[in-house]
Amino acid sequence: MSEPDVIKPEMMRSYIWLQTADGSIQQVEQEVAIFCPLICHEIHAGMGSSKTYPISLPARVNPVTLSLILDYCRFHQVPGRSNKERKSFDEKFIRMDTNRLCELTSAADSLQLKPLVDLTSRALARMIEGKTPEEIRETFHIPDDLTEEEKLEPLKNITDDPRIRLLNRLYARKRKELKEKEKLKNVEVEAEHVDDRSVDELLSFINGENGDSKEVKTVKNKKKNRRRKDQQKNAPVCTISNSSAAPNNAIKESNGISSVGHDDRVKGHCLPNINELLKLQDSEDDRFGLEDEFDDCDIGDGIDPEIKEQIDREVEDFARRLNSDWPERVQELLSLGQERRPSLYTVNGNGCSARRSSSTGVEKHEK
């Protein structure tokens, strides 16, 4: 406790000592400090009662944000305030530049001060919603490190599995190459399939509402998909060694797609279970262990040529099937590990058919 020259009643309060990561120590009224759950725990553990044993605050709390947090706590810990007063305080409190707001969010989170995290999150959310990606990047200085290709790529099931990430990147590259090949050919404008539209519109929808650019992107995507379909139809029998069911399915699919009248699915729909499939193929781990080197866009480097060839073949096949139906794709991917786990299909077969009515819808179309 501090020792004032003149002891006034209001100074006879307990003070808590806090230390921020930069080493500076300050004292705060106890009733204010205990508003932060983390500090409260520390106090109960016996810390902070003197200058020699201050409570060490997490690294994310610097002196400036600490002072803001304490202002917040000082106001809100007073029990008699009305909701209106608190709301009014919050609205004024939250007015600060985005940098400070982010720092404050981070600090409040590390101190487990949930009401403040909620308040700052909502403020940040208001800054994000309704803005175009460009505007958001500008507001927060987010680096624009996705390639155009990646931005247009349909979102697939995310996973930390390095094989999926690798495959996704390779597919993207392969698609690009196919697109370039098609530029040499003469393609007529065809009627659009609903399947095309679904992903394209989802993408444009995801990518933003800029009228013109959206339409351009949509048209571009449609052309891309159409060319790919042509490629599919013209492609010879698939050269993937361990995929026996492939050729028939390819032809079937093309027909299947053109007869699809209405369809609730999105491309990403089918992939959720691939993760499980590939995880089970443990011995494949070694081959794909090189994934750490692939974190940048240029995936050409550092791949074992033998693996590369195998991957290329798989990628070509996968690229061909980008519009394909779920059951066929499962079969293919399973065939990668068919020797090892023949029972896989049953497990996922059940999962597949139980999952959505739309997959039974697909089966109907195949007939």
Add this chain to the structure above:
Amino acid sequence: MSSTIENVDRVSSLPEEVVSHILSQMPMKFAVRTSILSKRWRYSWTLVHNLDFDDFHPVYGLDCFSKFVDGVLELCKTPEVILFRLCFSEIWVRRSSASKWINEAVRLNVRELDIQVILLELPISLFTCKTLTKLRLDCGVFDLDVWNCPSPVALPCLKTLDIAVSREPSASAFKLIHGCPVLESLSLQVLWRNDEEEYNFNIPTLKRLRLITMKCVSVINKVVLNLPNLEYLFVGGILCSLFVMVDLSSLVKARVSYFEVRFSDMLVELLKGISGAKSISWSTSTTDIPLDAPLPKFPNLKHLDYKGGRFWSGWPLIPQFLESSSELEDLRIEELDESCWIEPQSVPTCMLTNLKTIELAKCKGNKCDVQFMEFVLGNVEDPKTVTITCERLRQNEEMRFCAELLKLPRASRHCEIHFVGTRSRTII
């Protein structure tokens, strides 16, 4: 990390949990859009725990929106959904789609479900969802066979239920209500009552009830309220029911907001039923159907909020309320238009003893306002705050009103009027 460096991307370095918390506070559409901000943001949206799909922003057709929701549900990685909202008022969603989506939300242990979609089929799984605490179902007027409510309904955690039915709530809404053992807050909107069906509310856990009838045939029905723990009652729409209050002993606040009253007797019965309330908010027209019977006594009433509004003037009831509420402390009158103020025979007791706060809100400075204020100022012994708020008055009209108020004699020397005009505030 020095805060003097201005162009650092701090938001991306926030922990994933915080980022998903931020993205949870906006419609899904915007959250998903962050996936193209940068690599780090590509999949952050999939951890969002609030799935809020609305069409208040322009969309590109039914099909696209349907696919969007499908896509999000597929890719979403959050193990538990806190809020799932489908709010497509403009779009008619395919029945099976919405049902499928709700089913998926239930599977993800949803806690709050907010469905405002035209034409809907509800999955059976919804009616036995163990995690649901809040449910809102508002399916528009076309809910034909929406409610194939299976029996039994079992919603063990549901505390808040907000439903709008087009008719015959017993077939649907009441079945649902009976399946909620811990229900605390219920809002039932009957869009069209076309029969004499009796509504029986027998819910021991209920604390808040809102009952609104938008349209009904000319038959009266009975509404029985046996709600011993009810604290807040809001009734509104058309008064075409006879309220029988079996038990409303805990009632604290009542709000009566009818734009049409079929029979004045029903209103009196209702008032008798809520006479134990401490606070009443009143916005009901009684000009067409003047009350024959006197008002019941309100022995506990401390706050009265009396609203006029464009379609109903209601000066006549104010003196009656004042006379019936001897404990009244706060009186607030809002937006009463030109009518006449009839002074009561004798000064109401509350004015002599308890009335402390008087507020005239959205005042137009009419003659009756002045007369009322004259009565109040002349009789209230000890007013703590008198506030008059004017809206949309011209400067000269405001000044005239102010001047007239100044002239009024005041019973208490310490009485001050806080006058809030459109542009300024003064104390007179």
